[in-house]
Amino acid sequence: MFIKRFKNLAAFKPYFKKHIKLIIILISVMLIASSAGVITSYLLSEQLIGITNELVSHTLKFTLIIMVVITIHHINWYLWSKFHYRLSSKVSSDIKNGIVANLLDTKYSYIRENSTGYYLERLNDVDEIATFIGNVAGTFVDVLTNFSFLILIYFLSWQLGLFFTIGVSMLFIIESIKVNTDLRNLEEVKKSSEKTNSHFSEIIHGMKDIKGFGIKEEINLKMKDYNDELLRKTYKKNTQFEFISRIGTYFQWVIDSLLVFISILWLLPAGEISVIVLLIVFNYKGLMYETVGFFSKLKGYYVNGDYYSKRVLEIIKTPYKETFGGNSKNIKEGKISIRDLSFSYGDKRILKEINLEIEPNTLNVLVGSSGSGKSTLFFLLSKLYDIDKGSIYFDNIDINDIDEKTFRKNICIVNQEPFIFNDTILNNILVVRKDANKDDVIKACRLANIHDEIEGMEKGYDTLINENSSNLSGGQKQRIEIARAYLKDCKILLLDEPTSALDSLNQEHLFKTLTKMKSNKTILVIAHKLNDYSYFDNVYDIKKLS
Ligand SMILES: Nc1ncnc2c1ncn2[C@@H]1O[C@H](COP(=O)(O)OP(=O)(O)OP(=O)(O)O)[C@@H](O)[C@H]1O
Ligand SMILES: [Mg+2]
Structure with a gap:
């Protein structure tokens, strides 16, 4: 009992x-x-x-x-x-x-x-x-x-x-x-402490914008409010404790x-x-x-x-555990089928009965205005979110039937906001494939057109990336993420706005490399607006997929 x-x-x-x-x-x-x-x-x-x-x-x-x-x-x-x-x-x-x-x-x-x-x-x-x-x-x-x-x-x-x-x-x-x-009283202190910690972490991560927009005072005031609340609750806890002890x-x-x-x-x-x-x-x-x-x-x-x-x-014991199926059959062809796919964030409908068939070994681009649901579609394709209605198939296998290892080995996503760990450049790229070595990393970096820049850094591939990757430019971050994708070598490659931080030369380099790669891959790229669509086999407008 x-x-x-x-x-x-x-x-x-x-x-x-x-x-x-x-x-x-x-x-x-x-x-x-x-x-x-x-x-x-x-x-x-x-x-x-x-x-x-x-x-x-x-x-x-x-x-x-x-x-x-x-x-x-x-x-x-x-x-x-x-x-x-x-x-x-x-x-x-x-x-x-x-x-x-x-x-x-x-x-x-x-x-x-x-x-x-x-x-x-x-x-x-x-x-x-x-x-x-x-x-x-x-x-x-x-x-x-x-x-x-x-x-x-x-x-x-x-x-x-x-x-x-x-x-x-x-x-x-x-x-x-x-x-x-x-x-x-402890429960209240804890809740308050979580808020203070979160805001403090936001200050560290958002320092660029805080300084850039000159909002130090506002942010500090907010922190002061949180701290005051925490102090008030801690004071209440301590004084009540002392009172009853007395x-x-x-x-x-x-x-x-x-x-x-x-x-x-x-x-x-x-x-x-x-x-x-x-x-x-x-x-x-x-x-x-x-x-x-x-x-x-x-x-x-x-x-x-x-x-x-x-x-x-x-x-x-969160009930929000990822769920995968048990099918470990490799995705050999790389065909993507999206059927009557719908998705909402709460009550807000983002995608409505989308249909799309993407053939293996093709280079495709998905366009659409900001907020139209492109990244959301990628989250669904890479199983970061669960489908509300409809289905996605890879090589005619339902996305929910594929087991985790097979899925992550075959379907990769290059994120719109890549995350670079507080580690060396080499380890940051190597992390995506266990059996790879430095030569493989160099090869991937050459393809991503970043090798020369890395070599030019004082410690080359051993250069340590800061916690906020503040010692890399936006384009370098993006190309490191692309190098990761090349090294991982997935059958299906999804790239969410990979060119947003790239100059036109780098954009062209990327599309040329992707064109070479499509011989054994299915590639889907999200892009806002491009000057040249000639590299792509198909251009899809998200609005027209419903
Ligand atoms: N976690 C979330 N909760 C609620 N709404 C969300 C969430 N994530 C995104 N949204 C909303 O869903 C809509 C689609 O977002 P999404 O990121 O898919 O757009 P996008 O087409 O990728 O836009 P962009 O081109 O600007 O990257 C937006 O209106 C956005 O505000
Ligand atoms: Mg997006």
């Missing part, structure tokens, strides 16, 4: 199960540490009895035993932290790898809807889950150690035992309220005072307890209050762990 209540947290069981040996060691270490702690509370009371009754050998004996037990306790605490960190770093890395793998399997259309902050914050949440078992085990040591003292009090006086049971239970209620309030501490003083009243007015005069018992209880009652703190910490680990798990599961 307990597990069911925290079902989000329970979903991460497999990640911990993998490291079961480490968990067993961790729990063993914890049990030794807590046993030592349990004995200590008994030993301390014996030591105090020795001191107050001036029993020298009794006191010395128990002091020595305490030293040994405390040494064992601390060694095991150290071992606990060592194994705790080892376990949590392994689990954290497994979950993070899982998140990335899942993200890569998620539909592009869904990923596009969320902000960078949404994903980044969730990646940070993983550590809160990974430390769960170690934290719980560690706190358990504290709980057991200190809880044993409550039992000891029952042995000394059942009245005081009962008194503390009631007092400590009420303290626990206050602590529970603290944990629940803190979680509610109530808890105040309540401890109330319990202390009541203890004095009960003892002085009733228990001592009635001979129910001795002064020594009262001294022992007074000396170590702090341990019991700590226990309540540990209980609330434990509850916090569960409640927060479950909350963080829910957030991380939203990415891992």
Whole structure:
């Protein structure tokens, strides 16, 4: 039932199960540490009895035993932290790898809807889950150690035992309220933090436009608003936490005072307890209050762990997974058939019953005004979006029947806004084909008419591209993307406005190369307006395909 209540947290069981040996060691270490702690509370009371009754050998004996037990306790605490960190770093890395793998399997259309902050914050949440078992085990040591003292009090006086049971239970209620309030506030802080992170990431990526349009102040003001909101929520979280903590501490003083009243007015005069018992209880009652703190910490680990798990599961268990078929038959000819294809973004209809047959080994161009749905059609052809109505066939195989590997091997897209990774030029191109070498890359770059420019750079192919590829020109980025497509060598090649950043010489070079390539490929190019359509076997106007 307990597990069911925290079902989000329970979903991460497999990640911990993998490291079961480490968990067993961790729990063993914890049990030794807590046993030592349990004995200590008994030993301390014996030591105090020795001191107050001036029993020298009794006191010395128990002091020595305490030293040994405390040494064992601390060694095991150290071992606990060592194994705790080892376990949590392994689990954290497994979950993070899982998140990335899942993200890569998620539909592009869904990923596009969320902000960078949404994903980044969730990646940070993983550590809160990974430390769960170690934290719980560690706190358990504290709980057991200190809880044993409550039992000891029952042995000394059942009245005081009962008194503390009631007092400590009420303290626990206050602590529970603290944990629940803190979680509610945490949810708000997280949401706000996602917004701030996303905007900060936008500032870094949009720096060119921010400066270019002179909108520093506006952007800064927006950031200030987000930051203020975050600070307000964090302030609320911290102050409420402190307020309830204070109530808890105040309540401890109330319990202390009541203890004095009960003892002085009733228990001592009635001979129910001795002064020594009262001294022992007074000396170590702090341990019991700590226990309540540990209980609330434990509850916090569960409640927060479950909350963080829910957030991380939203990415891992997203229902928006890409779906592919099981047909691994190679696309040998490269025929494209689009039949009655319709697509809408929400209520907004973009493509309406489009029909198009493209024959193998031809070079084709698709034209149309801005916003007419050309890129959308390419997203559908490359399975970045799912078809609403109608169908697409490659060599008469339904797009949805083709398996992922076969699909990505045979159908490639050169994007309108290519993404160049923060890596060397060589690796940026090599990444598209595992079995390729530098010579293959050079060959592709020659075809893309960028080889000479790369060679002219200080470090040639080893030149590092900045995170925003700001050390490349628009045309160079585009030609690197084209070189990738050449290296990948797909049967069906889709190019979304590959010439938008190219000068007329480069445009011509591209079309000449594509003309040579069409002998074993089907090529479809999107273009706004060209001076020369003579390279193309067919020119299609998207408006006329409906
Ligand atoms: N994710 C989206 N959600 C809602 N509407 C979208 C989305 N992506 C594109 N659109 C809209 O769909 C229409 C078609 O966009 P698309 O990018 O396919 O046009 P395009 O023909 O490629 O234009 P361009 O020539 O300017 O690149 C546009 O009106 C655009 O605003
Ligand atoms: Mg477009």
